[in-house]
Amino acid sequence: MNDDKEIEILQFVRKELGAHELGIDDSLTSGRSMTVFEDVFSMMERFSERFAVDCSGINWFKYYPRVGIPFLPNFLLPERMKTDHSPPARLTVKMLVESAKAGRWLYN
Numbered sequence: 001m002n003d004d005k006e007i008e009i010l011q012f013v014r015k016e017l018g019a020h021e022l023g024i025d026d027s028l029t030s031g032r033s034m035t036v037f038e039d040v041f042s043m044m045e046r047f048s049e050r051f052a053v054d055c056s057g058i059n060w061f062k063y064y065p066r067v068g069i070p071f072l073p074n075f076l077l078p079e080r081m082k083t084d085h086s087p088p089a090r091l092t093v094k095m096l097v098e099s100a101k102a103g104r105w106l107y108n
Contacts, residue, residue, distance in 0.1 A: 006097050009051065013093050016043040022093065029063045029088040037064040040091070047096060054104040062108065063091045 006024065014022050017035055026033040028040055037060070048055040065084035068074065074082040089107075099106050 005100065009047075009097050009100060010093050012047065012050065013043065013096065016046060024093045024097070027090040027092055029091045040064075051096075051100045052103060053096075053100050055099075056105075057108055058105050059108045062089045064088060 010022070010024055014020055017028070017039055019033055019035065022028075022033050028035045040063075041060070044055055044058070047053065061084065065086050065088055066082070068077055068081045068083035070083070095107050
């Protein structure tokens with residue numbers, strides 16, 4: 001994949017998320033470019049279609065850890081409803097570019 005494709009994907013993500021200053025290595029899951037799950041999920045569906053990337057294997061909890069019921073402590077909740085206090089993994093445009101090269105999601 002050439003630099004033109006990298007620029008095309010970066011511009012696509014910037015437009016989709018309205019993040020005009022987003023850099024190739026900026027994280028969508030933390031820091032100043034942090035974006036809510038729903039927006040990233042929708043963008044990734046369109047990314048998958050446009051760039052022919054199989055994103056069906058993405059483990060979204062890795063990038064957006066589960067948020068349970070905030071006002072109840074975890075010990076009172078069943079496992080599926082507990083809050084995961086792990087920091088989110090970085091999700092960057094560079095990861096999208098590398099996955100587009102392979103035609104599938106590479107980072108799980």
